[in-house]
Amino acid sequence: MSALPDTLPAAAPRGTWPLYGGVTALVLLALAAIFWPTFHAMAAIWERSETFAHGYLIFPISLWLIWRKREALARVRPRPDLRGLVLLAGAGAAWLLADAGSVAVVAQYAFVAMLVAAVWILLGEAFLRAAFFPLMFLFFAVPMGEFLIHPLMNVTADFTVSMLRATGIPVYREGTFFSIPSGNWSVVEGCSGLRYLIASVTLGVLYAYLSYRSFKRRLLFSLAAMVVPVFANSGRAYLIVMIAHLSDMKLALGVDHYIYGWVFFGIVMLLLFWVGSFWREDDLPMPAQPSPQRNAAPERGTGRPLLPVALAALVLAGLWPVYAHWLETRPLPNLPALAVQPAGGWRPAPPFTTWVPHWIGADRQLRQTFAEGRQAVMLELDYYVTQRQDAELINSQNFMIRQKDPAWANVGEGLVTVRIGGRTRQVRQAKMLGSDGQRILVWQWNLIDRNTVVNDYYAKLVLALDRVRLARDDGLSVLIATPYPETGIQGAAATLARFAADMEPEIARALDRVDGP
Structure with a gap:
């Protein structure tokens, strides 16, 4: 035997x-x-x-x-x-x-x-x-996957604008907004292709597991399911713009805009799975599992x-x-009001814009306009004494402007390096464009433990660690904004840098008054 x-x-x-x-x-x-x-x-x-x-x-x-x-x-x-x-x-x-x-x-x-x-x-x-x-x-x-929305929007806008220019159509672009002779377009969250990407990856990984036996084929098909929908969505956006342009803006708008998108995505996915079917291995037996006798710890835990x-x-x-x-459930401390005294040549002034930032849940908030000569700057401080749900310094609901705002558009946002008071630092910079043509340059940063922080992931980690170990987990958002002309932001950037350098000592004193030295 x-x-x-x-x-x-x-x-x-x-x-x-x-x-x-x-x-x-x-x-x-x-x-x-x-x-x-x-x-x-x-x-x-x-x-x-x-x-x-x-x-x-x-x-x-x-x-x-x-x-x-x-x-x-x-x-x-x-x-x-x-x-x-x-x-x-x-x-x-x-x-x-x-x-x-x-x-x-x-x-x-x-x-x-x-x-x-x-x-x-x-x-x-x-x-x-x-x-x-x-x-x-x-x-x-x-x-x-929601953190991928804005990068995917930029990829879609980059591809669409590049293809339009390659086909001889002139394009004027600001951020994710662009204009061609036949009309104006914008790449919004629904155009990012995240929905296609999530569906493709989930189905692709499952298909790879069921259809293949080798790790290499499973990995390659899973990677294809990640890459293909990104390019497919960019191509979909370009085709929709071209259909509308060639039809004198009569087609690919409204409901059929979404119908074309889903039909195109469905065709791409069918092609992906059809191509993948040529290398299917589901008729082969599954790889043999190692026996308990070959495991490093076959008897570990026996008798427990x-x-x-x-x-x-x-x-x-x-x-x-x-x-x-x-x-x-810890009680919150009683906080005084948040107030900033004028400094340098800056004096209180009436508001110069209808735009306001969208920061929620702050325990104390200050929004005030200052002016020096002809230069005006809006200052907004949002103070969070401790981090908790819907009242936190870093929150997806804290943003410059909501999508599809009827009066304002964010035409460019990212991290930039600036020089304030002789020191170099990073700030989050955004350019706001109003429906009335007003343009506003915005700088924003956070103060955590008196340190300037613009990386949201790092800020979240620091504040969470502080909260868990019972240290102070308060934080302050500092936002300053000033108008800029269509010709460029250099002068506005210099104004914001000068304002920040003049007012930072007063902001620090205001923070001391509200949270203690």
Whole structure:
């Protein structure tokens, strides 16, 4: 009689899986209950956003992928593995930092990582390896990608303008707004192609897993699913502009603008999957899973009682939201009003513009106009004494202007290096264009622990760490703005630099008065 091959998994004892599977399901449901606000926030985005509506399908698809492998998974012997507690603790710490900084997407990723960690803890490394892709697919449930909107808008605008010029059509461009002889166009959030990209990546990765067996083919098709929709969306935008231009602005506007977009995207996706089908390997057997005898830790965890391990996992996971709740319920200090005294040659003056920044939830806010001779500058200070939901220094709802504002357009925003008071620093610069032709140059930066910060990710991390370790997590947004002519921003930039240098000592004193030295 010949020996059994090494690749044949050892079957789990009869009656093992109902117990382990049932306890695991209960623990996963308990984690969903413990972190219900995080899960509910994730589901709320699925509900209101067409871009992320596919989130409803991710958990059922993951369960279906596991069900497809049920025969192979049933042969895996479940064993509690305490090494998973390290992942659970790390994900919990990440969730706490994300919650303290109100970074919902990181908190949601951490929540999904805790679900994966719980499976590892209760069912062991062998099961984790065997069900690796279905478990990793759960991360697609997190509605992530909005940070790509503005880069994708710029890519679309760059491609469209370049193609228009290459086909001999003159174009005048400011930011994501451009004009051609037949009409005016703007690349807004809906033109970014994020919806196409998210759908393509999710479907592409799933298709690659189901259709291919080699890692190389899966990786290449997944990369294609990321790159193709970006170019396809840029081509879609160019074609829509050309259809409207050639039809004297009668076609590709209104409802058919969106119809053409989805039809074009559907054709591109069909072509992508059709080309990918030439290299399909789904008729080949799945790669053999390594047997428990070949695993580095086949017997690790043997004899550990399941229920105490499950309880330990729930206790460890529950510590983070308890601490977060305590942080959230701390009383806020009483704050004096925020006031800035004139300095240098600057004196209070009436407002010169109807444009106002959109910063929300500030505990104290100051908006005042100063003038020196013919030069006028608007100053806005937004002070946040502590970071909490909808009252935080760095928030996606804090911006220069909302999309499709009827009176104002943001025609260019980015980080620039400027010189203020003899020192070089970075500021966020934006150029605002009003429907009446007024142009305004804006500089904005944040003060955290008296340091100038313009990187939002770094600011979020610093403030979250300060909040978690019970240090001061206050922050101040400083925004200054002045008119500039159509001929250029050099004079306006010099005005803002001089104003900032003159007023910074007074801003620092105002900050001391409101938060203490």
